Amino acid sequence: xxxxxxxxxxxxxxxxxxxxxxxxxxxxxxxxxxxxxxxxxxxxxxxxxxxxxxxxxxxxxxxxxxxxxxxxxxxxxxxxxxxxxxxxxxxxxxxxxxxxxxxxxxxxxxxxxxxxx
Numbered sequence: 873x874x875x876x877x878x879x880x881x882x883x884x885x886x887x888x889x890x891x892x893x894x895x896x897x898x899x900x901x902x903x904x905x906x907x908x909x910x911x912x913x914x915x916x917x918x919x920x921x922x923x924x925x926x927x928x929x930x931x932x933x934x935x936x937x938x939x940x941x942x943x944x945x946x947x948x949x950x951x952x953x954x955x956x957x958x959x960x961x962x963x964x965x966x967x968x969x970x971x972x973x974x975x976x977x978x979x980x981x982x983x984x985x986x987x988x989x
Contacts, residue, residue, distance in 0.1 A: 905941035
């Protein structure tokens with residue numbers, strides 16, 4: 873916890889590229905929220921059927937979920953860094969990336985047979 877999920881229309885057939893993106897997102901989530909990376913999960917789904925503004929082409933949806941650590945300032949910083957990374961790594965224009973944030977109660981998040989709260 874945190875969880876960062878990427879769905880993108882881009883083709884990440886190269887497993888090294890997909891792994892590199894997942895690791896980069898994990899690092900950004902840990903740094904941005906101040907949480908240890910050992911608790912971060914990053915998921916990457918490529919080749920998603922997606923449009924943005926009614927048009928096909930490179931785009932992405934990133935969802936960030938966490939228990940504590942998310943607030944307007946953190947969310948702004950993460951949005952900036954995530955968009956920059958996806959632009960540099962996948963050539964996605966930053967105006968074709970949505971980032972959502974969801975703060976969950978510790979009792980709504982399970983791990984290792986227990987919830988966090």
